[in-house]
Amino acid sequence: MLSERPETPPKPFTTIPFSRDRDFVNRGDILEQIDRRCSEPAARVALVGLGGVGKSQLAIEYAHRLATRQPDAWVFWVHAGTYARVEEGFRTIADAVKLTGRNLPKADILQLVYSWLSNERNGRWIMILDSADDRDVFYNATSGDERDRRPFVTYLPQSQNGSIIVTTRNKDLAFRLSGRRQNIIEVGPMAQTDALTLLEKKLGSPADLDVAADLVRALDLVPLAISQAAAYIQARAPRTSPEKYLTEFRKSEDRKSSLLQYDAGDLRRDGGASNAVLTTWQISFDYIRSKRRSAADLLSLMSFFDRQGIPGWVLKPPRVTKQEVPGRCLDEAGDTDLKNGSSASDGGLTDGSADTIDDEFEDDVAMLRDYCLIATNEMDEFEMHGLVQFSTRKWLEQSGQQETLKQKFIERMAALFPTGEYKNWATCRNLFAHVQVVLGYRPSENREEIWATLLYNGGWFAWSQGKYEVAQQMVGKARRAREKRLGKEDAATQASISLFALVLLDRGQWEEAEKLFMQVIETGKTKLGADHPSTLTSIANLASTYMNQGRWEEAEKLFMQVMETSKTKLGADHPSTLTSMAYLASTYMNQARWEEAEKLFVQVMETSKTKLGADHPDTLTSMANLAFTWKSQGRHSGALALMKDCAQARQRRLGAEHPDTLSSLATVTKWGS
Numbered sequence: 001m002l003s004e005r006p007e008t009p010p011k012p013f014t015t016i017p018f019s020r021d022r023d024f025v026n027r028g029d030i031l032e033q034i035d036r037r038c039s040e041p042a043a044r045v046a047l048v049g050l051g052g053v054g055k056s057q058l059a060i061e062y063a064h065r066l067a068t069r070q071p072d073a074w075v076f077w078v079h080a081g082t083y084a085r086v087e088e089g090f091r092t093i094a095d096a097v098k099l100t101g102r103n104l105p106k107a108d109i110l111q112l113v114y115s116w117l118s119n120e121r122n123g124r125w126i127m128i129l130d131s132a133d134d135r136d137v138f139y140n141a142t143s144g145d146e147r148d149r150r151p152f153v154t155y156l157p158q159s160q161n162g163s164i165i166v167t168t169r170n171k172d173l174a175f176r177l178s179g180r181r182q183n184i185i186e187v188g189p190m191a192q193t194d195a196l197t198l199l200e201k202k203l204g205s206p207a208d209l210d211v212a213a214d215l216v217r218a219l220d221l222v223p224l225a226i227s228q229a230a231a232y233i234q235a236r237a238p239r240t241s242p243e244k245y246l247t248e249f250r251k252s253e254d255r256k257s258s259l260l261q262y263d264a265g266d267l268r269r270d271g272g273a274s275n276a277v278l279t280t281w282q283i284s285f286d287y288i289r290s291k292r293r294s295a296a297d298l299l300s301l302m303s304f305f306d307r308q309g310i311p312g313w314v315l316k317p318p319r320v321t322k323q324e325v326p327g328r329c330l331d332e333a334g335d336t337d338l339k340n341g342s343s344a345s346d347g348g349l350t351d352g353s354a355d356t357i358d359d360e361f362e363d364d365v366a367m368l369r370d371y372c373l374i375a376t377n378e379m380d381e382f383e384m385h386g387l388v389q390f391s392t393r394k395w396l397e398q399s400g401q402q403e404t405l406k407q408k409f410i411e412r413m414a415a416l417f418p419t420g421e422y423k424n425w426a427t428c429r430n431l432f433a434h435v436q437v438v439l440g441y442r443p444s445e446n447r448e449e450i451w452a453t454l455l456y457n458g459g460w461f462a463w464s465q466g467k468y469e470v471a472q473q474m475v476g477k478a479r480r481a482r483e484k485r486l487g488k489e490d491a492a493t494q495a496s497i498s499l500f501a502l503v504l505l506d507r508g509q510w511e512e513a514e515k516l517f518m519q520v521i522e523t524g525k526t527k528l529g530a531d532h533p534s535t536l537t538s539i540a541n542l543a544s545t546y547m548n549q550g551r552w553e554e555a556e557k558l559f560m561q562v563m564e565t566s567k568t569k570l571g572a573d574h575p576s577t578l579t580s581m582a583y584l585a586s587t588y589m590n591q592a593r594w595e596e597a598e599k600l601f602v603q604v605m606e607t608s609k610t611k612l613g614a615d616h617p618d619t620l621t622s623m624a625n626l627a628f629t630w631k632s633q634g635r636h637s638g639a640l641a642l643m644k645d646c647a648q649a650r651q652r653r654l655g656a657e658h659p660d661t662l663s664s665l666a667t668v669t670k671w672g673s
Contacts, residue, residue, distance in 0.1 A: 007098040012123055014075035015096055020064045021057060023201040025194050025223075033185055034062050034165065038126065043163040046174035049187035050372045050388070051280040052224030055167040058187065059128050062165070066126060074125035080132035080166075083140075086152055097122070110155045118157040125162045132168045132177065133287070139176075153177070169284055171370040186372075189221035189385070198223060202230030203242070211243045218249055220387045225260065225277040232262045257394050260387070281391045282398075284371050295364040299373060300401065302384060303392035304409035304441070306433040312380040314416060314431065317357050407447050410438060414450045420460030422616060428461040435461075439473055452481035456496055463499065464617070466659035468507050475500045489523055491534075498538060510545045517542040531569055533576060536562045540580050547583065552591050559584035573611055575618065578604050582622055589625065594633050601626040615653045617660070620646050624664060631671065640671045 030047075037045045047055040063075050074097070078089030090113045094102040099112045116122055132138070138153040156164060156177070168174050174184050190198065195216035199206065206212035219225040229249075233240050249256050263276040289296035302310060365382075368374045375383050396402040417431050418424040435458035443451035459474030479496035486493050501516035517538055524535035543558035559580055566577035585600035601622055608619035623646045631639035647664035654661050 007100070009098060010096070012072055012074045012125075013096070014063065014067045014077075015092055016060065016063045016067070016075060016077050016128075018060050018077075021060065023198065024057065024061050025190070025198045025201065026061075027054070027058070027187075027190060027194050030058055030185060030187065031062050031065070034058075035066075037183060038066075038163040038165070040163075041160040042158045044166070044178040044183050045163070046166040046168060046178040046184045047187050048168055048171050048174045048184055048372065050222070050385070051169055051284060052222050052277045053187050053189060054223040055187050056130050057223070059130060059165055059167050063126070063128060070124065072123065074123065076125060076127045078127060078129050080129040080137060081134065083137050083152065086137060090155075110152070114155045114157055117162055118159045120159065120161045123161065127156075127162065127164050129156075129164060129166045129177070132166050132173060133170050133284075135170065135173050135176075138173070169371050171372065172366075173370075188372075190216075190223055190226075192216060192221060195219075195221045195223075195226055198226050199230060199242075202227060203233060206242060208243065211246060215242050215246045215249075218246060220385045222277060222385075222387060224280060225387060228260070228262055228277055232259065253390070253393075256390065260391070277387065278391050278394060281373075281388060282395045284373065285392060285395045288367060288371060288373075292364065292367055294360060295367040297405075298361075298364045299368055299392055300396055300405045301409060301412075302374065302382065303389045303396070304406055304437070305389075306437050307386050307389050308381075308383045309430075309433060310382040310384075311430055312376075312382065314412070314434075315382065316361050403444065406441055407444055410441065410443055410447060410451050410454065413438065414454040417454055417457050419457050420462075420464050422464075422612075425461070425464070428457075432458065432461060435474075436470065439470075439477070448481050449485050452478040452485070452496075453492075455481075456492075456499070459503070460499060463503050463506070465654070466506075466657075468503055471503045472500070472507070475503055489527060491527075494520055494523055494534075498541065502541060505541070505545055505548065508548075510548050514542065514545040517545060531565050533566075533570060536565055536569075536580075537576060540576075540583060544583060547587055547590070550590075552587050556584065556587040556591075559587060573607050575612065578607055578611070579618065582618070582625065585629075586625060589629055589632070592632070594629055598626065598629045598633070601629055615649050617653065620649050620653070621660070623649075624660075624667075627667075636671070640668065643668050643671065 034045055034047075037043050047058060049055055063077065066073065067075050076089075076093050076096070078093075079085040080089070087109065090109050091102075093113050093116075094109050097116055099116055101107055102109060102112055117125060117127075139151045141151050153176075164177070166174060166177050168177075171184070171186075175181060178184055189195075192213065196206075196209075196212055199212055199216055215229065216226055219229060229242075229245055233242060233245050245259070249259055257278065260278040261276045263279070285296065285299070288299065298315065302315065305314075365374070365376070369376065373384065373388055377383075393402055396405055413431070413435060416427075417435055418427055420428060435454060438451065438454055438458070441451075455474040456478035459471045459478060462468075462471035462474060475496060479493065479500050482490065482493040482496050488494075488497075497516055498520045501513040501520070504510075504516070505513040520538045521535060521542060524532060524538055528535055539558055540562045543555045543562070546552075546555035546558065563577060563580040563584055566574060566580055570577055581600050582604045585597045585604065588594075588597035588600065605619060605622035605626055608616060608622055612619055623642060627639045627642040627646060630642065643664060647661065647668050650658065650661040650664050
């Protein structure tokens, strides 16, 4: 029988494979937290976070500090990314402590090390399980003979003289290995001051602190990304600098991708680990896709949203299957109809299948949260780091899936984002940031009409909120797409032209707006008739351009025509009729015809309160106009009180930054001084 000669046990030492980092930046009290937990018997601590946030660097620094402070303690480092690396790490421990029997042909190294670690007479020890990301490595049975296979987790002793520190991207695995949530320390991106300190240690004191701050923020305060950028800058100095790097980084997605794939190597990262942040995160993406494809699909879809405030209800699969090609057309009065599409249900889901879908969605979310790729809040909103989103899109591009997922995102947003009518504002506010990102996405040719509808509805809402610049961009793109796909005389195209002209009108570009309204009127008369509501709305909008140019008589004539025809065709209390009455009253006011103006404004305001509500934007506009009329008549106290009421209501309904709110508040200040 083969045996080994016993060897003299060595004195405790460390097996840390990395030297101490002279550029290490202490991050708050994380090291102190590790130390407090490891001071308890049989302690287990898990550092959890995205790849590249510095978990291993914190573990390396703690290990070196402990080795200096407690020279009589063993410090063992085990790379736990694969089972083969775990076995290698345990073999290193066996060699380090000179375990008898380790060199025998059938030696069970894991059992030998487990037995040694469990023996308190062998002294104090700390084991770092680095990069423990794969649950299968720990929980699949891989050791022992065929009758007694044991998973690796059973070889991690809970011995009074030992502590285990785990670094992992997987929060669920962290919980399983550490035993309780309180033993998990979540490591996120750096605080900005720490990020700036890291950049300074890598490059020296920056010449421009503002540029340095912009650079670390652009890199999402991720330590690996900052170190990677610093290495790139150093390698190309003096021909590059933080400022030049930042300019290149912002130039395009392709350039950003190239910079984020730069790998200069790092002595304090495992040889199998990439030093490029894109590659580091894409390893997680690949793993998730291999284990749970639906979770990878959810992450992929989320990467096209704005990174913050993604509503959960937008991401969940619909309970009812719909076949819908949104193609809403609206006339300038705010009426809507459906064109080139339908909204037909294919049938509902049973309660059981709906519950199953909900459960699967929650499982997908849990996996993405476990890997620290997304975060949620109590309002059922999701968010992602900007670089994680970007990395996901580049990962999709490499696998040829980016365009498919982008079109899916556009279709989902088009189906969910309503028109910019007042009744839809709550939904629009919730989704608008995600519609804005669509400005940078180009649709496939067969989805261009859906894309145009989404931008049109988004532009409509932006215009209603006084965001005229973004409204012009959105509606302008929608108009061009519809002209290309549908032709200039199509109703949807005409609606886009009209809304675009309204945006120009509110931006003070009256001549351009006038030309477009004339074009829409002529098409409307030919296609719909002179007294069609859409045509009348266009005429009223043209009159508005005249009014803004001080052409009072021309404006009055058109408003009178629209008002009388609207009364006959739509009724005296129809919103379009009320709008034309309000505009007519404005022409009277500008001509100092106070009594006529007051009479119409009062009528419009009271009818609007009944038909639309006291806080409807049209009602508030009538209120403000009536206040101006009273002020012009010398009724100062009544005018001020009415304008105060209007300003308060506008703050509630439109928001503090809306142009109408700001105008009302400025007027109150002026009149009250």
